[in-house]
Amino acid sequence: xxxxxxxxxxxxxxxxxxxxxxxxxxxxxxxxxxxxxxxxxxxxxxxxxxxxxxxxxxxxxxxxxxxxxxxxxxxxxxxxxxxxxxxxxxxxxxxxxxxxxxxxxxxxxxxxxxxxxxxxxxxxxxxxxxxxxxxxxxxxxxxxxxxxxxxxxxxxxxxxxxxxxxxxxxxxxxxxxxxxxxxxxxxxxxxxxxxxxxxxxxxxxxxxxxxxxxxxxxxxxxxxxxxxxxxxxxxxxxxxxxxxxxxxxxxxxxxxxxxxxxxxxxxxxxxxxxxxxxxxxxxxxxxxxxxxxxxxxxxxxxxxxxxxxxxxxxxxxxxxxxxxxxxxxxxxxxxxxxxxxxxxxxxxxxxxxxxxxxxxxxxxxxxxxxxxxxxxxxxxxxxxxxxxxxxxxxxxxxxxxxxxxxxxxxxxxxxxxxxxxxxxxxxxxxxxxxxxxxxxxxxxxxxxxxxxxxxxxxxxxxxxxxxxxxxxxxxxxxxxxxxxxxxxxxxxxxxxxxxxxxxxxxxxxxxxxxxxxxxxxxxxxxxxxxxxxxxxxxxxxxxxxxxxxxxxxxxxxxxxxxxxxxxxxxxxxxxxxxxxxxxxxxxxxxxxxxxxxxxxxxxxxxxxxxxxxxxxxxxxxxx
Amino acid sequence: xxxxxxxxxxxxxxxxxxxxxxxxxxxxxxxxxxxxxxxxxxxxxxxxxxxxxxxxxxxxxxxxxxxxxxxxxxxxxxxxxxxxxxxxxxxxxxxxxxxxxxxxxxxxxxxxxxxxxxxxxxxxxxxxxxxx
Amino acid sequence: xxxxxxxxxxxxxxxxxxxxxxxxxxxxxxxxxxxxxxxxxxxxxxxxxxxxxxxxxxxxxxxxxxxxxxxxxxxxxxxxxxxxxxxxxxxxxxxxxxxxxxxxxxxxxxxxxxxxxxxxxxxxxxxxxxxxxxxxxxxxxxxxxxxxxxxxxxxxxxxxxxxxxxxxxxxxxxx
Numbered sequence: 004x005x006x007x008x009x010x011x012x013x014x015x016x017x018x019x020x021x022x023x024x025x026x027x028x029x030x031x032x033x034x035x036x037x038x039x040x041x042x043x044x045x046x047x048x049x050x051x052x053x054x055x056x057x058x059x060x061x062x063x064x065x066x067x068x069x070x071x072x073x074x075x076x077x078x079x080x081x082x083x084x085x086x087x088x089x090x091x092x093x094x095x096x097x098x099x100x101x102x103x104x105x106x107x108x109x110x111x112x113x114x115x116x117x118x119x120x121x122x123x124x125x126x127x128x129x130x131x132x133x134x135x136x137x138x139x140x141x142x143x144x145x146x147x148x149x150x151x152x153x154x155x156x157x158x159x160x161x162x163x164x165x166x167x168x169x170x171x172x173x174x175x176x177x178x179x180x181x182x183x184x185x186x187x188x189x190x191x192x193x194x195x196x197x198x199x200x201x202x203x204x205x206x207x208x209x210x211x212x213x214x215x216x217x218x219x220x221x222x223x224x225x226x227x228x229x230x231x232x233x234x235x236x237x238x239x240x241x242x243x244x245x246x247x248x249x250x251x252x253x254x255x256x257x258x259x260x261x262x263x264x265x266x267x268x269x270x271x272x273x274x275x276x277x278x279x280x281x282x283x284x285x286x287x288x289x290x291x292x293x294x295x296x297x298x299x300x301x302x303x304x305x306x307x308x309x310x311x312x313x314x315x316x317x318x319x320x321x322x323x324x325x326x327x328x329x330x331x332x333x334x335x336x337x338x339x340x341x342x343x344x345x346x347x348x349x350x351x352x353x354x355x356x357x358x359x360x361x362x363x364x365x366x367x368x369x370x371x372x373x374x375x376x377x378x379x380x381x382x383x384x385x386x387x388x389x390x391x392x393x394x395x396x397x398x399x400x401x402x403x404x405x406x407x408x409x410x411x412x413x414x415x416x417x418x419x420x421x422x423x424x425x426x427x428x429x430x431x432x433x434x435x436x437x438x439x440x441x442x443x444x445x446x447x448x449x450x451x452x453x454x455x456x457x458x459x460x461x462x463x464x465x466x467x468x469x470x471x472x473x474x475x476x477x478x479x480x481x482x483x484x485x486x487x488x489x490x491x492x493x494x495x496x497x498x499x500x501x502x503x504x505x506x507x508x509x510x511x512x513x514x515x516x517x518x519x520x521x522x523x524x525x526x527x528x529x530x531x532x533x534x535x536x537x538x539x540x541x542x543x544x545x546x547x548x549x550x551x552x553x554x555x556x557x558x559x560x561x562x563x564x565x566x567x568x569x570x571x572x573x574x575x576x577x578x579x580x581x582x583x584x585x586x587x588x589x590x591x592x593x594x595x596x597x598x599x600x601x602x603x604x605x606x607x608x609x610x611x612x613x614x615x616x617x618x619x620x621x622x623x624x625x626x
Numbered sequence: 627x628x629x630x631x632x633x634x635x636x637x638x639x640x641x642x643x644x645x646x647x648x649x650x651x652x653x654x655x656x657x658x659x660x661x662x663x664x665x666x667x668x669x670x671x672x673x674x675x676x677x678x679x680x681x682x683x684x685x686x687x688x689x690x691x692x693x694x695x696x697x698x699x700x701x702x703x704x705x706x707x708x709x710x711x712x713x714x715x716x717x718x719x720x721x722x723x724x725x726x727x728x729x730x731x732x733x734x735x736x737x738x739x740x741x742x743x744x745x746x747x748x749x750x751x752x753x754x755x756x757x758x
Numbered sequence: 759x760x761x762x763x764x765x766x767x768x769x770x771x772x773x774x775x776x777x778x779x780x781x782x783x784x785x786x787x788x789x790x791x792x793x794x795x796x797x798x799x800x801x802x803x804x805x806x807x808x809x810x811x812x813x814x815x816x817x818x819x820x821x822x823x824x825x826x827x828x829x830x831x832x833x834x835x836x837x838x839x840x841x842x843x844x845x846x847x848x849x850x851x852x853x854x855x856x857x858x859x860x861x862x863x864x865x866x867x868x869x870x871x872x873x874x875x876x877x878x879x880x881x882x883x884x885x886x887x888x889x890x891x892x893x894x895x896x897x898x899x900x901x902x903x904x905x906x907x908x909x910x911x912x913x914x915x916x917x918x919x920x921x922x923x924x925x926x927x928x929x930x931x932x933x
Contacts, residue, residue: 234677235681241676276767294778311779311783318772321771328767329768373777382718383717383719393736588683672897715895
């Protein structure tokens with residue numbers, strides 16, 4: 004029953020989107036204007052109905068629904084029943100549709116834009132919706148009825164039963180899918196030749212919002228990977244991670260280049276290109292993940308027919324967009340005001356660097372596919388490749404970003420340039436000191452110097468500004484600098500946590516103490532706990548630092564009854580400067596193997612991301 | 627800036643000399659541990675999902691770690707060990723794509739467009755009339 | 759000149775799509791990498807007979823016949839699924855040499871296993887340390903290799919065999 008309601012909702016929502024598009028073509032009559040918006044709202048209503056029907060099926064453990072049967076279990080906690088709605092391929096695609104529809108309706112409330120541009124944008128968005136809706140209905144229908152009569156489900160992948168991962172998909176999708184609206188806006192602007200100031204103002208806000216959500220989503224995902232996978236790291240250059248990073252990078256370039264266009268009215272062609280590229284990469288990413296063409300820790304149930312369908316979608320949508328781009332792309336008649344070092348050239352360097360980084364990641368991700376098709380040999384392109392190509396390419400961008408917000412648009416001058424030189428010297432000396440105190444490592448050295456320089460120079464610029472503005476406007480005028488400072492903090496976190504990480508293996512008995520660095524760790528006891536849907540082997544450890552008791556750490560292994568999977572739950576002691584990361588291993592002769600990681604400055608990464616998101620939010624609201 | 631670079635170079639030179647000195651003597655335990663780490667974090671655990679042999683706890687990884695260690699004790703070089711494994715498990719097992727004719731595009735292309743776009747950028751910079 | 763640049767993204771999109779499409783249509787499976795030893799000579803190794811420790815043969819002595827080498831173990835459950843199929847292979851293609859290699863297993867357990875399940879192999883070798891497996895790049899059981907009469911590996915299958923695979927994929931290599 005509930006499946007039927009959900010499926011009808013899906014179909015009706017599809018039909019109403021068709022009505023939206025059709026009524027646009029009879030726009031002369033005022034009556035159709037009402038129908039246009041009415042149909043739009045109806046489509047959202049039925050989409051919500053459909054989505055909540057599925058969610059209800061999950062909450063009530065309605066195993067007559069095949070999707071629920073396959074991905075849920077009655078013993079699961081309520082929270083994971085709810086989030087289980089999008090914890091699988093079909094449900095997540097339904098969430099995708101819901102978000103697409105939401106964007107369309109919220110955008111229709113935006114009255115800044117001229118009426119005809121807004122309407123055409125809505126039409127394009129509806130068209131995109133139709134494409135994906137067709138995909139869901141034809142290949143991944145979540146409302147299939149279970150052919151067997153069952154009163155128990157097969158369970159959700161235990162690795163997904165986690166709070167961070169529960170909210171990770173919605174946040175990520177709000178970013179990912181949001182780029183569809185950016186694409187629609189770009190296409191509408193292109194076709195109507197209306198790439199004016201107003202358009203830029205509107206697209207800038209939406210792009211900023213999507214990009215921030217994507218940032219949050221990726222950060223949540225890597226935070227999850229950090230404590231759930233128990234591998235000690237938080238970014239593995241995994242194909243699925245790369246795939247989410249590509250639209251993020253182009254989104255970053257887009258958000259920045261929209262600033263130039265706002266100031267200089269130039270580079271519109273470039274902005275439109277990036278807008279198309281963002282969503283193209285989102286679809287490509289969806290294809291790579293959902294078709295099962297790549298091996299990854301974050302894999303979805305793979306299906307080749309789905310893959311081919313998304314590939315066709317990818318080809319149609321991006322092909323169509325790029326053809327329109329070729330036919331209608333605007334010509335800028337004014338030369339760009341490039342000076343050796345002004346804001347425009349800084350932003351252009353940023354864009355070039357970002358785009359090349361993105362191309363490199365794309366190349367690395369699909370190169371194995373190309374090679375296997377051509378030579379039938381399988382190869383890997385892994386972390387070392389990206390580290391030695393993407394990072395050096397990003398260097399000039401990082402170097403420039405600390406002073407970029409302070410540069411002027413027109414002239415070649417930087418105010419108080421001496422101060423910045425002093426700062427550079429101070430950071431170099433400081434880094435030199437740190438380098439001598441720790442083990443020398445060229446990456447560690449570069450990363451530290453970059454991070455410190457970005458933070459210091461941004462601080463200096465903020466100080467300069469501080470004298471000019473009162474507190475109220477402080478955040479508004481400095482938000483770019485604050486965001487860049489966040490990046491600097493993040494760079495330091497990344498550098499330290501990846502390069503100066505240490506890993507030690509021990510075997511330990513109950514009561515025994517092992518020493519690792521300044522810490523000493525005692526295994527207090529081990530116990531087995533029976534939970535509703537899993538059995539947990541819990542190791543309770545006492546952590547001391549220089550004979551001073553710090554905390555008890557719980558590190559465990561869980562055995563999930565339904566899916567018969569063992570997961571490791573790392574025990575982490577967060578310190579501002581160092582994470583103590585403990586993974587419980589296997590038993591041998593009554594001794595337990597444990598792995599201890601010291602991850603220095605990991606917290607800086609999350610702090611940096613939060614600062615970026617915060618100042619991005621300020622950026623959305625500022626005029 | 628210059629000063630500390632050269633001092634770093636000095637440190638490097640001394641370090642290299644030390645390595646030369648020690649390479650004739652058998653590798654110590656710790657040195658072998660470091661090398662095992664270096665080699666195995668570039669190897670794929672074939673039975674896992676995209677995990678390195680260094681990080682993984684699977685049987686396959688333990689086995690390969692042991693083989694790598696044994697070969698290091700037998701004084702084989704990193705290259706020999708990698709080649710040994712690639713001959714058996716294919717290039718798939720190494721995370722760093724090998725620098726050969728097939729992969730040259732993969733390695734060169736990013737730097738090539740990077741260089742080209744910067745040349746282009748500087749070119750435009752010069753052509754641009756200065757407005758000061 | 760500028761116009762040409764506009765076409766670049768479109769062409770790239772096409773190229774990516776074509777390669778991905780071919781990859782999907784060829785039915786390649788990301789979890790099953792093709793063997794590195796395909797079309798190469800079978801490496802030399804000595805095999806100890808599972809039933810008789812003193813009986814050691816070298817695979818050099820076995821040249822001249824088509825060989826099917828199957829890695830199995832008593833602890834491997836998919837192996838049990840494919841096991842009966844080897845009797846069928848034996849019946850259908852009597853002139854090939856069926857070699858089973860017991861991979862990382864205890865000798866008694868393997869003998870026990872073959873006694874209960876039946877022994878379809880012409881020769882069963884023991885590889886309790888996984889050394890032969892290492893030579894052939896074995897990483898997940900079961901794995902099956904076909905070696906032609908010249909000693910060249912012509913086919914490799916990862917995972918349990920099925921009837922469909924035998925009739926569709928094996929046939930050209932073992933006739």
